[in-house]
Structures are given as structure tokens and as C-alpha cells.
Amino acid sequence: MLKTIGNKLSFLISLLLIFPATSSSSLAQSQGCQNPMYASIIMRHKIGIMLYEPTLHIQGCKIKMQTKMTNIVTKRREIFEQNMYPCPTNVGICLRGFSVKFPDGRLHPTHKPDTLYIMSKNEIINCSGNGVEKIFSPVEVVKVYDWSNLFK
Numbered sequence: 001m002l003k004t005i006g007n008k009l010s011f012l013i014s015l016l017l018i019f020p021a022t023s024s025s026s027l028a029q030s031q032g033c034q035n036p037m038y039a040s041i042i043m044r045h046k047i048g049i050m051l052y053e054p055t056l057h058i059q060g061c062k063i064k065m066q067t068k069m070t071n072i073v074t075k076r077r078e079i080f081e082q083n084m085y086p087c088p089t090n091v092g093i094c095l096r097g098f099s100v101k102f103p104d105g106r107l108h109p110t111h112k113p114d115t116l117y118i119m120s121k122n123e124i125i126n127c128s129g130n131g132v133e134k135i136f137s138p139v140e141v142v143k144v145y146d147w148s149n150l151f152k
Helices: 005-016 025-031
Strands: 037-047 050-060 062-070 077-089 092-101 115-119 123-129 134-146
Touching (some): 062 092
Antiparallel strands (some): 037 050, 037 134, 050 062, 077 092, 092 115, 115 123
8 A cells, every 4th residue: 555645754664663773783683573564665865966766675574775776887777785774863763774785696896885864853864875974865755655464
């Protein structure tokens, strides 16, 4: 079911609140969650002239983000994914990425893990970095699909 525009961020925040809060990715996966959810959140954001189109996939108790973008150097479309784990912050919830890979399992040579900050003032900020500097960009939520009813 497609959620309406006004409910997107509150739905996303309510989904993330069911996951265990931890700062360790291995702990987040081993602890599990008490209320498994199934949803897809389609987003987009720009860094300079680069358009990124990430989709968060919440499958049971796991969160994965798959991102589509066009590499301006090679002029080729790339798809890569990373596992995410939630953790609390003083401004809301953040999702920290780890293990950035291509769909075939190869590690991405240049893309560092992302961090999404879901702010209590109804906005999402992406934080990317190259190891030297952090780049912050506002994220637009395009669509939210709740698949939970299909798995009951």
C-alpha cells in the first residue's frame, strides 16, 4: 500500500523505532527485532551535479539501502547497496551504512558508507564522506510502500 505524502516521514520513523538501537552493526543483526516490518522507501538527493536515488528496503528485521546513480566519470549507470543499522542521536534517528557492494557482491571501490539522519523536525539528511570531508545533502522521500500486510 502506498502511504500518502504527509505520512511518509512519520511512517519511516515509526518503522525505525522497532529496531534495536546499537552502535555495532554485528550487534544490530544478532539482536533482531520484536516486530518485523516489510517496506520500501524510495528517496532521492543530489551531491553537486550527481543525482542519487536510494531505496531503503526493510525486510523483516534487516535494512538494506540500494542506490542508483550515474557515474559522471565513466558515464555509466551504477547500482550499489549497503546494509544499514539504526542508532539514536540527539536530533532523531540515524541509519548507518556498512559494507558497500555492487549487487554481484564485489566491494565498491570508491563509495564510502552513507549515514541517513532522520530528524525530529521531519527532514532526512544524507551524510557521505570520502575519508577526508563529510558531505551533507537533503533527501526527498518520493514514495513509501508498506508491505507488512502481505506477510501476515
